[in-house]
Amino acid sequence: MNLRLENAFEHLLFYTTLTMILQDFKPHPSLNEFVQCYRIVHFDFMQAKEPILKAYAPRPEVCLHFFLRERELVQLGGGPTTDYHFPVVLAGQQTSVINRYLLGKDFMTFNIAFQPTALFRLFGIPSFELTGRYLDAEAIFSSHIRFILEELQNATSYNQMTQIADRFITSLAGNTRKEMHRLDTVSRWMICSGGKVSLDYLSGEACLSSKQFIRKFFERTGVNPKTYLRIIRFTRAIHTKNAYPNKDWLQIALECGYFDYQHLVKEYKEFTHHTPTDFHLLESNSPEQRLGLTDEIYKSRARSALLPE
The missing domain is CATH 2.60.120.10 (Jelly Rolls)
Known part of the structure; x- marks a missing residue:
């Protein structure tokens, strides 16, 4: 052959x-x-x-x-x-x-x-x-x-x-257009932190003033750092609920860095236009749920924000 x-x-x-x-x-x-x-x-x-x-x-x-x-x-x-x-x-x-x-x-x-x-x-x-x-x-x-x-x-x-x-x-x-900056590493730390870190700490770690950090972060990631931290916390909340559907919403809210359940509801409505319960009804009918492909991937994603890079 x-x-x-x-x-x-x-x-x-x-x-x-x-x-x-x-x-x-x-x-x-x-x-x-x-x-x-x-x-x-x-x-x-x-x-x-x-x-x-x-x-x-x-x-x-x-x-x-x-x-x-x-x-x-x-x-x-x-x-x-x-x-x-x-x-x-x-x-x-x-x-x-x-x-x-x-x-x-x-x-x-x-x-x-x-x-x-x-x-x-x-x-x-x-x-x-x-x-x-x-x-x-x-x-x-x-x-x-x-x-x-x-x-x-x-x-x-x-x-x-x-x-x-x-x-x-x-x-x-091998042909990068921009040199690496300390902020690049800091942005990855933000994901690993689960979004539970202050902007003052991040700007200090990036060796930038607060204004410089916000401007450079927006240029390099496309959103401001506060929004990025919110997306990270929100993603962790989704992954946690998907991985552990019997865990109550208040516990998830507190584990993921929200003040209370209503704080979590506000984020869900802003990012998805649904309440947490309504959005996860959609999730329960997602392709991966319908095909039974969710158990390991959901738990892996729920753990990932807690692991060091």
């Missing part, structure tokens, strides 16, 4: 034996300053009669989505539901919920969740220009991104996918 036929057979075997998956993978350690994780999503809804809704609440991440199979319809804010036809999407830092409807019956993506300031360092683009945006990745990464998509589509294992992503990020990291 020649090499091309052998690779084609391995590719076919991989895709015909795939099981459904929602899993985060670590990048190569040398890339930790740029990448939080790689995320592989494979949902099979062969029996579904209509697109499946996933309400994505804000998370502390900018994400590159490679659509390996099928696409999604997207509703940004209160706008119309749209099929953007982008094969690779760059989603900037969210500050409100995005409703995504999975198109097709066999949905698979490979995602790269960047560190807070990575895009600024890699491309020199002020991150506030990307905030809340859902962009054709070619506008930022050039047409080379389609070659990476093709490589991922032709991969014969999940491990090979992460290796392709490692090579891609390594090539970008």
Whole structure:
């Protein structure tokens, strides 16, 4: 069997034996300053009669989505539901919920969740220009991104996918447009802290005055640091409730750094336009819940904010 036929057979075997998956993978350690994780999503809804809704609440991440199979319809804010036809999407830092409807019956993506300031360092683009945006990745990464998509589509294992992503990020990291700043490290500490840290402490650790810290943080992450801390706390609350659905809301609120339950309710309404209970009713019908893929990933995410980097 020649090499091309052998690779084609391995590719076919991989895709015909795939099981459904929602899993985060670590990048190569040398890339930790740029990448939080790689995320592989494979949902099979062969029996579904209509697109499946996933309400994505804000998370502390900018994400590159490679659509390996099928696409999604997207509703940004209160706008119309749209099929953007982008094969690779760059989603900037969210500050409100995005409703995504999975198109097709066999949905698979490979995602790269960047560190807070990575895009600024890699491309020199002020991150506030990307905030809340859902962009054709070619506008930022050039047409080379389609070659990476093709490589991922032709991969014969999940491990090979992460290796392709490692090579891609390594090539970008070799041509960064902006030098590393102490603030870049501080922004990653914020995520690890679960959002329970003061701005005075953060600006001091970044060796900046409060005004300098706010200005530079906004430029490098796309939001002000207070908003970012709120998104981090809110994300932890969502992950905690998803992982431990029987835990009461007051306990979650206090564990995640809120003054009381009403404080948590206010954040849910601002970020998702729902009460905590109503939003988690939506979550209970999410693709991963319907397919039984949630137990380990939810608990892993709930623990992650408590772990050192």
